[in-house]
Amino acid sequence: MQCVVTGGNVKVLAKAIHSLSRIGDELYVEPQQDGLALRSVNSSRSAYACFLFAPLFFSRYSLPNGHDFRCKMAIKSVQSVFRSLATLEKTVEKCHIELDEQKNRLTFTLHCKHGLLKTHNLSYQDSESLQAVFDKEGCGNVFRAQPRLLVDTVVHFPPSLEEVSVSVSDNRMWFRNHVDEEERSKAMVTELCLASDEFDHFAVHAHNSVTFCLKELRGLLVFAESTGLPISMYFDEPGSPVVLSVTDSVLEGNFVLATLSHDDHSFQKNNTKGAPTAPPPPLDDFMNDDMDPYLIAMDTSMAPGTPEASSALTVCSPPQTPAANHSTRLHCEEEEEEEEETVDSDRPPNKKFRSLFFGSVFPSQMSTQPLPDQDVLASDSEEDDS
Amino acid sequence: MPLSTQSQDDNDEQYILVASLDNARNLSNILKAIAFKDHAIFTATPNGLKVTVEDSKCLQANAFIQVEIFQEFTIKEDLVGFQVNLTVLLDCLNIFGGSTAPGLSTALRMCYRGYGYPLTLFLEEGGVVTVCKINTQEPEEPIDFDFCSSNVINKVILQSESLKEAFSELDMTSEVLQITMSPSQPYFRLSTFGNSGNAHYDYSKDSDMMELFKCTTTQTNRYKMLLLKPTTKALALSCKVSVRTDSRGFLSLQYMVRNDDGQICFVEYYCCPDEEVEEE
Structure with missing residues (x-):
């Protein structure tokens, strides 16, 4: 593999890596036909991000000879290549990324001003493909806004805030800090209301409220702001992921974030799509959430047969009583150890994310049978599911 | 007064x-x-x-x-x-x-x-x-590093600006900083060997940051990163730095520091090499 990045694109690449570092500790690198994919997933697999840089993003882009290659590496070490972000634009003229499979090295060479040449030979590990399965196009609620709007919104929340709730009506969007039930008495609620005309695009299909982590959104905002790209947001209902994306002609970035699932909504959630006129959840409803079933998943292609099944998913059943399709899905994921981790009640209290998988249900994708070869959001399996 | x-x-x-x-x-x-x-x-x-x-x-x-x-x-x-x-x-x-x-x-x-x-x-x-x-203390005898300019093998003078960048980015997980000075490629190279791999910073001898380049023999020496770390304080204050190594691989770093009144002072660091390195 050989890629050459020049000029301002070096900074774009560096910013992308920095925003990926908000997600996880490892960077998954996969040179593909359609461009260089950089991905990351967090340890609880509740957040996933992928940047795809099209071949045209590079002044030269060539794939490894004759075989698929993918690897993962500590994201910190890649960040260190682009450490002086502020001066990067002024100092770096050209960046070569080259793969040396003999030495198991990924080499970043920065050609800087004054003839300074920085070479970073980074070791990597072979990895499986990391591929989230999500269908943003299938989401009912779609918004697009200039990064400034979201930056100005998010700035009102303290850095310590972990989650925000986003609710929508036909022509309004509310951002509110999410407060755990036990903290309700002492918490202060900050709410911002954005009118639909502040957005470039505002399409609401269901009056829903979703709660997701702010950290990753902030990471993407830094990227979007520096590149000036508008951010699109796609979501359906509590429990199914929210997708944040930035796109231009040579790159695409997608951040898939788990949303808090509402226990008391799990039965009605399947009806939402069918009845888009269903009343929006009461404003304070998010406060009733049990924090445990913060069920996440990245598998949107799972096939919940019945409302009962999906509710079983959302409450994160112990392994001995999983809903039928839940266990089926887990088995075909070859992710047993992850599953155990997920449901092991002895593990240190994991604040929110008890499940690694989305209990999300996209009604549009429902089938009546669990598929044996389903894709997992963060599959570590050898299968190339792309 | x-x-x-x-x-x-x-x-x-x-x-x-x-x-x-x-x-x-x-x-x-x-x-x-x-x-x-x-x-x-x-x-x-x-x-x-x-x-x-x-x-x-x-x-x-x-x-x-x-x-x-x-x-x-x-x-x-x-x-x-x-x-x-x-x-x-x-x-x-x-x-x-x-x-x-x-x-x-x-x-x-x-x-x-x-x-x-x-x-x-x-x-x-x-x-x-x-x-x-x-209170003053009994003065100790400073160590004589016996670094004479006549034994200097290689010498470069750089504008501090360019070294500041390198030193601020140095991989501190590396135990040593390796300095290669050579009359041919790579001329002047700083290398680190850290947890995530190695990194090399090469300064071309023709760079406009290079004020003087006088290298006669290829020399590669390693210096303890922990020992060199304090030198960044001097580097930060300085406008030019002279890097010299002698025949034993001892390192001399001389920093030219301009004070508030525009006068020039000098700060000098001597450092022992870490270990013998086979020349490449």
């Missing part, structure tokens, strides 16, 4: 060393460049003041404040030596807060009466005088 009245009250006759500065920052700044250990050996000669700090018998830093920097420099002996706690001295020099506002500076008068006496500092700012007495 309260300070001058004060000094009149004192009997200057009793001091073997009196040094005055209108701006104490001209001393404190350059001392910061070598402040990585508490003990500093002061050596005063009619040429000026040399302050030496050492670490692990492997690293030595010298700051030279030549006589021209001082507004007054009176020395009654050929050589006056004492040792003080550098951290305490720096705290005293910044006792008025070390403001960098223009027109507001701390004046300093530094007096030493001789062996067994404290170092006395008269500091004045805005009409307020503080007198600090710092």
Whole structure:
């Protein structure tokens, strides 16, 4: 593999890596036909991000000879290549990324001003493909806004805030800090209301409220702001992921974030799509959430047969009583150890994310049978599911 | 001037060393460049003041404040030596807060009466005088690194700007910093070997950051990163740096530091090589 990045694109690449570092500790690198994919997933697999840089993003882009290659590496070490972000634009003229499979090295060479040449030979590990399965196009609620709007919104929340709730009506969007039930008495609620005309695009299909982590959104905002790209947001209902994306002609970035699932909504959630006129959840409803079933998943292609099944998913059943399709899905994921981790009640209290998988249900994708070869959001399996 | 009245009250006759500065920052700044250990050996000669700090018998830093920097420099002996706690001295020099506002500076008068006496500092700012007495210690003999310019094999002079970037990005997980100097490629190379892989910073000999390039033999030496870390303080203050290695692989880093008044002082670091490296 050989890629050459020049000029301002070096900074774009560096910013992308920095925003990926908000997600996880490892960077998954996969040179593909359609461009260089950089991905990351967090340890609880509740957040996933992928940047795809099209071949045209590079002044030269060539794939490894004759075989698929993918690897993962500590994201910190890649960040260190682009450490002086502020001066990067002024100092770096050209960046070569080259793969040396003999030495198991990924080499970043920065050609800087004054003839300074920085070479970073980074070791990597072979990895499986990391591929989230999500269908943003299938989401009912779609918004697009200039990064400034979201930056100005998010700035009102303290850095310590972990989650925000986003609710929508036909022509309004509310951002509110999410407060755990036990903290309700002492918490202060900050709410911002954005009118639909502040957005470039505002399409609401269901009056829903979703709660997701702010950290990753902030990471993407830094990227979007520096590149000036508008951010699109796609979501359906509590429990199914929210997708944040930035796109231009040579790159695409997608951040898939788990949303808090509402226990008391799990039965009605399947009806939402069918009845888009269903009343929006009461404003304070998010406060009733049990924090445990913060069920996440990245598998949107799972096939919940019945409302009962999906509710079983959302409450994160112990392994001995999983809903039928839940266990089926887990088995075909070859992710047993992850599953155990997920449901092991002895593990240190994991604040929110008890499940690694989305209990999300996209009604549009429902089938009546669990598929044996389903894709997992963060599959570590050898299968190339792309 | 309260300070001058004060000094009149004192009997200057009793001091073997009196040094005055209108701006104490001209001393404190350059001392910061070598402040990585508490003990500093002061050596005063009619040429000026040399302050030496050492670490692990492997690293030595010298700051030279030549006589021209001082507004007054009176020395009654050929050589006056004492040792003080550098951290305490720096705290005293910044006792008025070390403001960098223009027109507001701390004046300093530094007096030493001789062996067994404290170092006395008269500091004045805005009409307020503080007198600090710092106990002196038995001066140790600084290590002689025996670094002669006649044994220098390779030498480069760089504008500090370009090295600052490299030093700020150095992979601190690497135990050593390897310096390669060579008349051919890669000319001048800084390498680290850290947890995540290795990194090389190559400076071309034709770079406009390279003021002088005089390398005769290819030499690769490693220096402990922990030892070199304090040199970044000097680098940050400096405008130019000269990197030299001698036949034994000893490293000399000389920093040219410009003070608030545009005068030039020098800070020098010597460092022992870490281990023998096969030349590549």
